[in-house]
Amino acid sequence: DADVTQTPRNRITKTGKRIMLECSQTKGHDRMYWYRQDPGLGLRLIYYSFDVKDINKGEISDGYSVSRQAQAKFSLSLESAIPNQTALYFCATSDLGLGSDTQYFGPGTRLTVL
Amino acid sequence: SQQGEEDPQALSIQEGENATMNCSYKTSINNLQWYRQNSGRGLVHLILIRSNEREKHSGRLRVTLDTSKKSSSLLITASRAADTASYFCATVPVTGANSKLTFGKGITLSVRP
Numbered sequence: 001d002a003d004v005t006q007t008p009r010n011r012i013t014k015t016g017k018r019i020m021l022e023c024s025q026t027k028g029h030d031r032m033y034w035y036r037q038d039p040g041l042g043l044r045l046i047y048y049s050f051d052v053k054d055i056n057k058g059e060i061s062d063g064y065s066v067s068r069q070a071q072a073k074f075s076l077s078l079e080s081a082i083p084n085q086t087a088l089y090f091c092a093t094s095d096l097g098l099g100s101d102t103q104y105f106g107p108g109t110r111l112t113v114l
Numbered sequence: 115s116q117q118g119e120e121d122p123q124a125l126s127i128q129e130g131e132n133a134t135m136n137c138s139y140k141t142s143i144n145n146l147q148w149y150r151q152n153s154g155r156g157l158v159h160l161i162l163i164r165s166n167e168r169e170k171h172s173g174r175l176r177v178t179l180d181t182s183k184k185s186s187s188l189l190i191t192a193s194r195a196a197d198t199a200s201y202f203c204a205t206v207p208v209t210g211a212n213s214k215l216t217f218g219k220g221i222t223l224s225v226r227p
Contacts, residue, residue, distance in 0.1 A: 040219075043202070088154065102159050108155065
């Protein structure tokens with residue numbers, strides 16, 4: 001079974017709808033991240049969490065919110081989806097042990113906002 | 115803002131040739147990592163090199179790090195069509211409680227059969 005899972009894998013929604021993307025991990029890592037990827041722009045960090053009680057904004061948090069329900073679960077919400085939020089979304093986990101912060105990615109959610 | 119910047123942005127080579135990709139960064143680092151992404155999939159960690167290391171090998175991969183020039187290179191030897199993917203460098207700044215990995219924009223590698 002995959003260590004980092006994301007649901008749904010694909011989602012088509014309409015402008016103004018609220019949607020939630022979910023991420024679960026079995027790696028036992030404290031750190032979790034949400035990124036979005038757009039062609040030519042690489043990965044951009046939306047939010048990250050270093051433990052259950054810690055939530056931090058990334059470089060593009062406007063229009064998004066997150067919830068860290070447990071060590072293993074980190075969800076991303078779009079309160080009112082808009083077309084320019086159409087992108088590929090990735091969840092990742094890491095462990096800062098030995099200072100490496102190597103990240104492990106989920107398979108991604110392809111979101112289309114019409 | 116992204117710490118690492120890869121060069122070139124795109125690279126096309128023939129199967130069997132070597133592929134060299136470069137990464138430059140701006141601030142002092144604890145380590146530098148390379149990741150690979152197949153089209154539409156999640157990134158996969160390839161190799162990590164620490165600031166006190168100059169070269170590391172993993173199979174057909176060779177990574178070098180020059181901290182005086184703030185640059186790294188990833189060499190893939192004897193490339194295969196299956197190496198076609200995007201490659202990202204990522205850096206962790208000098209260790210602190212809030213240190214985290216920051217990704218570059220990536221290099222698209224195409225290996226022609």
